[in-house]
Amino acid sequence: MHGTPHTISDVMTHTVAAVGRKATFKEIARLMQDWKVSALPVLEGEGRVVGVVSEADLLPKEEFRDSDPDRYTQLRRLSDLAKAGGLTAEDLMTSPALTTSPDATLAQAARTMAHAKVKRLPVVNELGMLEGIVSRADLLTVFLRGDDDIAEEVRRELVAHLFPTPGSAIRVEVRDGVVRLAGHVRDTSLIPVAARLVRAVEGVVDVDFELEGNGNAIGSRDSSALP
Numbered sequence: 001m002h003g004t005p006h007t008i009s010d011v012m013t014h015t016v017a018a019v020g021r022k023a024t025f026k027e028i029a030r031l032m033q034d035w036k037v038s039a040l041p042v043l044e045g046e047g048r049v050v051g052v053v054s055e056a057d058l059l060p061k062e063e064f065r066d067s068d069p070d071r072y073t074q075l076r077r078l079s080d081l082a083k084a085g086g087l088t089a090e091d092l093m094t095s096p097a098l099t100t101s102p103d104a105t106l107a108q109a110a111r112t113m114a115h116a117k118v119k120r121l122p123v124v125n126e127l128g129m130l131e132g133i134v135s136r137a138d139l140l141t142v143f144l145r146g147d148d149d150i151a152e153e154v155r156r157e158l159v160a161h162l163f164p165t166p167g168s169a170i171r172v173e174v175r176d177g178v179v180r181l182a183g184h185v186r187d188t189s190l191i192p193v194a195a196r197l198v199r200a201v202e203g204v205v206d207v208d209f210e211l212e213g214n215g216n217a218i219g220s221r222d223s224s225a226l227p
Helices: 025-035 055-063 071-076 078-084 106-116 136-144 147-162 188-200
Strands: 039-044 048-054 120-124 130-135 169-175 178-184 206-213 216-219
Touching: 025 039, 025 055, 039 130, 048 055, 048 120, 055 078, 106 120, 106 136, 130 136, 147 169, 147 178, 147 188, 178 188, 188 206
Parallel strands: 178 206
Antiparallel strands: 039 048, 120 130, 169 178, 206 216
16 A cells, blocks of 8 residues: 555665685685675675675684684584684685575565674575675665655555545654654544554654544554554
């Protein structure tokens, strides 16, 4: 019902620093410093993403540089110990790479990042070829959307459909991303639906209600008004 959500192609960075499988440890570290990034896609062939090498993959070399880990540490940190001896991106990278597609929604990418605890995702096409990269900061750009723009979408795409006149009269106000719906509604059963849909509008931080239906006031703390 409401406007088409932004996709990764809308916010991703198209110019990406990347390395090949044979890139050396120092080349990787230098490229990260020069580009001020914490991870690099690892490519082969014409640009197919085969892995990602991150700062976390490089740190074990320093961590274990002058230490002799005990047997318990050796068993518990086998992967890190292997990376401590890595010399190239192929040795150090995490593979297969966790990626996203240009047509994925921002919410889908955010869930992937949160679950995997990563800061950025390579963006690949259906052939696995690198098209860009998206970071946590890129996903947050939707919250820079202006209050007036959000209010207009809520009025046009949601309120006009859910609470048409006559019988309903809704005012929409937005301040710092918080949407406030106030007025009279004919069908109060639609309020939970409205709550879910308004929260799904990009840039919305929260929803507040001050509605009346059939003589009963329904505030934002009323459980019937929440999804």
